[in-house]
Amino acid sequence: MTRLLDVLAVDDEVPALDELTYLLGQHPCVGHVYAVGDASAALRELSEHPLDAIFLDINMPGLSGLELAAVLGNFSHPPAVVFVTAHEDKALAAFEVGATDYLLKPLRIQRLDEAVRRVQTARGPESAPPPDADEVVPVELGGVTRLVRRDSIGWVEAEGDYARLHSSSGSHLVRIPLSALETRWRNLGFQRVHRSYLVSLHLVTGLRTTDGGVLVHVRDNGASPAVELPVSRRQTRELRDRLVRGPMRSYRPGGDE
Structure with a gap:
């Protein structure tokens, strides 16, 4: 305990x-x-x-x-x-x-x-929370329940009271609010970047500033193509803080990753 x-x-x-x-x-x-x-x-x-x-x-x-x-x-x-x-x-x-x-x-x-x-x-380990690398999320697909590993998820999109998981096994809609996943996964390498998006930091390859604000680049995770997602102003500072404490590859928009 x-x-x-x-x-x-x-x-x-x-x-x-x-x-x-x-x-x-x-x-x-x-x-x-x-x-x-x-x-x-x-x-x-x-x-x-x-x-x-x-x-x-x-x-x-x-x-x-x-x-x-x-x-x-x-x-x-x-x-x-x-x-x-x-x-x-x-x-x-x-x-x-x-x-x-x-x-x-x-x-x-x-x-x-x-x-x-x-x-x-x-x-030390007596006060550190145990790792939970094997957490799975149950999803329904054609009447069949499948288990999606959390570490296979690249980003999550809010859809009302639901969340859409973009994972290496495809896109899955689950009845879990994005805010709940943010709380549960924040200490496990995920970051809320916008009211509509939660991203896996280990798949982030860079940030790009545009006239409209900041975009975060999330690389291809095996099924979903690479995407650029908007970052809200209130989340930009924390996202940058967390990224500089871990590896982040730079990228050139439109170029090879």
Whole structure:
């Protein structure tokens, strides 16, 4: 059974601390959330409770977040450190003191989820969710139920309360909302790029900017031809963030892949 994470939220601004504490408390992989307003109180909590991670601001009275992280580096078993800050220019300094992740305010739920998963990985297999590479989706075809492997799906298209799976075995309509598949598969290599589309990141070969916006290129997965799908403005930043953390081949529109 996967152990839930015990974490500490640290921020001297009460509204920001309340929001961070609430969001962490709602995360399904987080057990208990402690909350304090400065580094001194954080050190007291760390002396009283074994914690998996500390989510902290950088600018605080007394010890700054960076100074606190440097102190934690001297612990025999330090918690993972995730910075939550409005300062874009402190990322290099944060990773120099061993940060696991660096989140910018205003906090986005998707990035917080990514940070929690990084903490799970840093804490080892006892807190990391088990892989589920063999998940299958049952689909009806001519009165026969077939099982479509998730790893054979290149992209998914919303059709009302249904979703159309574009897989190596063909196109299949299933009675599952796209939002449900987004939640279920986000940690397994899929990314929502538009209100109508969910794509498998390992099949993405590039992005192209046009007058109308950004398009993501999804290569041929064995049955469905290569396609270009629109990326909404609100999803563009996260898509780029996730792609730069993994391999992405460049491509030339109209050329060989």
